[in-house]
Amino acid sequence: xxxxxxxxxxxxxxxxxxxxxxxxxxxxxxxxxxxxxxxxxxxxxxxxx
Amino acid sequence: xxxxxxxxxxxxxxxxxxxxxxxxxxxxxxxxxxxxxxxxxxxxxxxxxxxxxxxxxxxxxxxxxxxxxxxxxxxxxxxxxxxxxxxxxxxxxxxxxxxxxxxxxxxxxxxxxxxxxxxxxxxxxxxxxxxxxxxxxxxxxxxxxxxxxxxxxxxxxxxxxxxxxxxxxxxxxxxxxxxxxxxxxxxxxxxxxxxxxxxxxxxxxxxxxxxxxxxxxxxxxxxxxxxxxxxxxxxxxxxxxxxxxxxxxxxxxxxxxxxxxxxxxxxxxxxxxxxxxxxxxxxxxxxxxxxxxxxxxxxxxxxxxxxxxxxxxxxxxxxxxxxxxxxxxxxxxxxxxxxxxxxxxxxxxxxxxxxxxxxxxxxxxxxxxxxxxxxxxxxxxxxxxxxxxxxxxxxxxxxxxxxxxxxxxxxxxxxxxxxxxxxxxxxxxxxxxxxxxxxxxxxxxxxxxxxxxxxxxxxxxxxxxxxxxxxxxxxxxxxxxxxxxxxxxxxxxxxxxxxxxxxxxxxxxxxxxxxxxxxxxxxxxxxxxxxxxxxxxxxxxxxxxxxxxxxxxxxxxxxxxxxxxxxxxxxx
Numbered sequence: 364x365x366x367x368x369x370x371x372x373x374x375x376x377x378x379x380x381x382x383x384x385x386x387x388x389x390x391x392x393x394x395x396x397x398x399x400x401x402x403x404x405x406x407x408x409x410x411x412x
Numbered sequence: 413x414x415x416x417x418x419x420x421x422x423x424x425x426x427x428x429x430x431x432x433x434x435x436x437x438x439x440x441x442x443x444x445x446x447x448x449x450x451x452x453x454x455x456x457x458x459x460x461x462x463x464x465x466x467x468x469x470x471x472x473x474x475x476x477x478x479x480x481x482x483x484x485x486x487x488x489x490x491x492x493x494x495x496x497x498x499x500x501x502x503x504x505x506x507x508x509x510x511x512x513x514x515x516x517x518x519x520x521x522x523x524x525x526x527x528x529x530x531x532x533x534x535x536x537x538x539x540x541x542x543x544x545x546x547x548x549x550x551x552x553x554x555x556x557x558x559x560x561x562x563x564x565x566x567x568x569x570x571x572x573x574x575x576x577x578x579x580x581x582x583x584x585x586x587x588x589x590x591x592x593x594x595x596x597x598x599x600x601x602x603x604x605x606x607x608x609x610x611x612x613x614x615x616x617x618x619x620x621x622x623x624x625x626x627x628x629x630x631x632x633x634x635x636x637x638x639x640x641x642x643x644x645x646x647x648x649x650x651x652x653x654x655x656x657x658x659x660x661x662x663x664x665x666x667x668x669x670x671x672x673x674x675x676x677x678x679x680x681x682x683x684x685x686x687x688x689x690x691x692x693x694x695x696x697x698x699x700x701x702x703x704x705x706x707x708x709x710x711x712x713x714x715x716x717x718x719x720x721x722x723x724x725x726x727x728x729x730x731x732x733x734x735x736x737x738x739x740x741x742x743x744x745x746x747x748x749x750x751x752x753x754x755x756x757x758x759x760x761x762x763x764x765x766x767x768x769x770x771x772x773x774x775x776x777x778x779x780x781x782x783x784x785x786x787x788x789x790x791x792x793x794x795x796x797x798x799x800x801x802x803x804x805x806x807x808x809x810x811x812x813x814x815x816x817x818x819x820x821x822x823x824x825x826x827x828x829x830x831x832x833x834x835x836x837x838x839x840x841x842x843x844x845x846x847x848x849x850x851x852x853x854x855x856x857x858x859x860x861x862x863x864x865x866x867x868x869x870x871x872x873x874x875x876x877x878x879x880x881x882x883x884x885x886x887x888x889x890x891x892x893x894x895x896x897x898x899x900x901x902x903x904x905x906x907x908x909x910x911x912x913x914x915x916x917x918x919x920x921x922x923x924x925x926x927x928x929x930x931x932x933x934x935x936x937x938x939x940x941x942x943x944x945x946x947x948x949x950x951x952x953x954x955x956x957x958x959x960x961x962x963x964x965x966x967x968x969x970x971x972x973x974x975x976x977x978x979x980x981x982x983x984x
Binding site: 367368369370371372373374375376377 | 473475476477478480481482483484485488493496497499553557560561679682683686720724747749847
């Protein structure tokens with residue numbers, strides 16, 4: 364998956380996570396998976412805070 | 413509208429039904445043509461024209477996540493990520509610069525090119541990197557993203573499966589789509605992939621183009637779009653200005669995903685890997701009946717790749733404009749990420765909504781089909797055939813089919829395994845692999861075709877050195893993330909460099925390694941690499957390239973570059 368796909372995947376993850384599934388675990392799983400998109404930049408953000 | 417799910421009417425389901433019927437018809441038609449050789453099965457007999465090549469490149473690139481995810485990115489971040497969707501210039505580069513070398517060397521895979529240009533070990537190394545990363549990351553993510561999209565859009569949490577009971581719809585969607593896609597890919601090979609993608613590419617465009625046109629009309633045109641998204645309309649984003657991240661080397665630790673300097677430098681490097689060297693994309697060009705068609709296919713893909721900014725990102729910004737204008741329904745939008753279902757629900761009539769759903773399915777299935785076929789060719793041609801060179805063509809085709817079947821199974825099996833390990837965070841780490849190896853691969857290919865002075869050994873050394881540096885960062889980064897390990901400042905700095913700058917530095921590092929090793933190792937016999945580098949082309953080969961293009965190829969390429977420049981200027 365190239366950068367374009369990763370950006371899209373991040374958006375998809377945010378989209379699906381807005382409606383946490385009461386029954387299935389798929390969306391919750393996606394939430395974890397989207398850590399996939401974590402970059403050093405985002406960690407650095409945390410560090411700055 | 414209820415949550416993220418869309419409401420579909422009977423007409424919508426008719427459209428989806430027609431889509432599946434068309435896919436089935438193409439699959440049956442292709443299955444009736446016997447594929448006897450590996451060239452037939454993996455490269456569609458090397459007889460493909462520009463339309464299918466371009467459509468296939470585009471459909472392979474766009475996944476289900478693009479349709480949903482990029483609208484949210486457009487609504488939330490405006491044009492900040494548009495750089496990654498304006499990679500049409502790299503399609504043009506593939507057609508003009510790389511395709512002549514690839515077609516001349518008569519390869520099946522891009523690692524095979526490295527064997528001809530460098531050494532057999534270079535080929536093995538790259539093929540292994542591709543194969544492992546395709547199975548571990550691309551297959552599972554593509555299936556995952558597709559199934560979760562379908563589940564969310566349809567709004568079905570669980571479904572009753574006879575003999576199993578209530579089952580998470582995610583698994584039903586994933587299994588169903590993988591089986592359907594797997595069947596026609598296994599039976600029909602590349603020809604089935606190309607012909608279905610010839611249908612899927614336009615399909616995934618239509619619904620989104622309608623959203624763009626209707627949406628722009630509804631808000632009052634581009635000026636209204638600019639007014640409503642004044643803060644996010646600019647394509648360039650500033651560098652961080654905190655005291656920690658200014659000056660040298662502080663700027664390397666910019667916390668943003670979109671610092672203009674990092675994006676400007678890294679985007680072409682990462683794009684070069686994906687569009688010009690990755691088997692997943694390049695295989696489509698290798699199916700061309702000649703260089704002219706290959707180049708035109710890449711140029712056509714360049715035209716198609718101009719669309720995502722307009723049909724995925726800008727509609728997200730249209731949703732924001734509609735919300736600010738108080739358009740009916742859009743007041744319910746509580747987050748930019750709801751842009752996609754809002755647009756589809758409120759701008760499209762019944763029937764066209766079904767077209768969007770068919771587009772989602774098309775985007776997912778085309779990416780999957782390409783992935784299955786590309787993984788299969790890497791195993792069959794780069795490994796199996798080399799271990800068993802006496803294998804008959806029919807045997808290799810059978811192995812290719814079996815390999816595709818195994819990839820289908822592994823892709824499915826890998827999802828739950830990954831989710832069990834570290835709560836899914838291993839998945840996160842694996843996703844980084846490709847952006848960390850991309851710069852080294854781009855450097856090896858680019859320098860390889862640039863000059864015969866680049867020695868055979870240098871390619872392998874550069875590839876491995878770049879790979880090791882990238883994997884070292886991956887290891888340190890994941891260890892830091894999982895365990896909170898604290899490293900000495902120098903090592904921590906290595907981990908904390910913004911990923912964009914890291915990609916640039918890794919590219920430069922690999923280039924330096926290749927050039928230094930080349931200076932101290934024997935050059936390749938010119939006869940062995942004749943026609944594989946820019947400076948070893950014979951007069952006949954140069955004439956052949958010149959004969960393969962006309963004035964319209966140049967005009968179209970310039971039009972693409974001009975449109976990209978226009979977008980940059982307009983959204984400066």
